[in-house]
Amino acid sequence: MKKQLSGLLTRATFALAVISLLSVSALAQTPKKLLLVTVTKGFRHSSIPTAEKVLGELAAKSGAFTIDNVRQSEGDAEMSQKMTMAQLAKYDGVIFANTTGVLPLPDKAGFLDWIKSGKAFIGMHSASDTFHAENGVDPYIQMLGGEFRTHHAQAGIECLVQDKDHPATKPLGESYCIEREEVYLLKNYDSANVHELLVLDKHPNDKSVFGRFPIAWCKKYGQGNVFYTSLGHREDVWENPTYQKHLLGAIKWALGLEEGNSKPQMR
Numbered sequence: 451m452k453k454q455l456s457g458l459l460t461r462a463t464f465a466l467a468v469i470s471l472l473s474v475s476a477l478a479q480t481p482k483k484l485l486l487v488t489v490t491k492g493f494r495h496s497s498i499p500t501a502e503k504v505l506g507e508l509a510a511k512s513g514a515f516t517i518d519n520v521r522q523s524e525g526d527a528e529m530s531q532k533m534t535m536a537q538l539a540k541y542d543g544v545i546f547a548n549t550t551g552v553l554p555l556p557d558k559a560g561f562l563d564w565i566k567s568g569k570a571f572i573g574m575h576s577a578s579d580t581f582h583a584e585n586g587v588d589p590y591i592q593m594l595g596g597e598f599r600t601h602h603a604q605a606g607i608e609c610l611v612q613d614k615d616h617p618a619t620k621p622l623g624e625s626y627c628i629e630r631e632e633v634y635l636l637k638n639y640d641s642a643n644v645h646e647l648l649v650l651d652k653h654p655n656d657k658s659v660f661g662r663f664p665i666a667w668c669k670k671y672g673q674g675n676v677f678y679t680s681l682g683h684r685e686d687v688w689e690n691p692t693y694q695k696h697l698l699g700a701i702k703w704a705l706g707l708e709e710g711n712s713k714p715q716m717r
């Protein structure tokens with residue numbers, strides 16, 4: 451009887467272990483949900499369709515996340531319908547791929563609070579050319595950590611990796627060389643507020659001018675994870691497998707699927 455009971459218990463324990471393993475793997479396989487915003491109220495990059503294609507492929511290939519698009523539309527209908535607080539509640543985060551200008555978010559303060567509550571924000575290139583303030587710094591830019599100031603002629607650059615363990619930069623090795631890109635010079639950026647991932651040690655257009663020029667970083671915003679890379683002007687940058695690894699690592703980090711440091715190195 452005792453033997454039967456212990457056999458029964460062993461089987462029950464085993465069954466429970468199998469059930470919990472199954473539920474853990476089911477959880478791990480549930481893709482996260484991202485909104486991909488490509489709405490522009492200023493300059494519109496010709497690389498936007500390429501960005502949408504590449505991010506869609508990364509979602510499908512990785513199985514880590516799915517994408518719903520918020521595109522330019524008549525009367526801003528897509529943004530006003532798909533980005534209400536009730537709609538945002540269905541998502542784990544948002545990607546701003548080459549957005550520009552003052553976007554018609556239905557509730558901008560609510561949107562920022564939504565990120566703060568523990569959502570992911572991933573911004574590429576002109577995501578920092580979005581929500582310029584006439585005076586002072588817009589709260590969106592404070593969330594992002596930096597703002598587009600200007601750019602000069604396209605140039606070849608060597609981006610120096612500042613964190614070799616972070617998912618966004620781990621695949622890049624010591625540095626990431628790009629043959630040709632429009633490189634942003636930023637304002638309202640403070641290295642004490644961000645965890646730097648890529649920087650230049652020379653001015654992109656005048657290599658005799660040494661300095662520190664931020665290219666990509668991540669940071670916390672409340673409980674939320676924020677990632678920004680200023681790269682992503684050109685179609686061939688988006689098509690580059692190295693850039694895509696940079697983005698996929700960043701997205702996984704921002705969604706909490708992979709660990710990475712977000713503490714400012716300069717503090």
Ligand SMILES: [Zn+2]
Binds near residue numbers: 495575576632682683
């Ligand atoms: Zn550009």
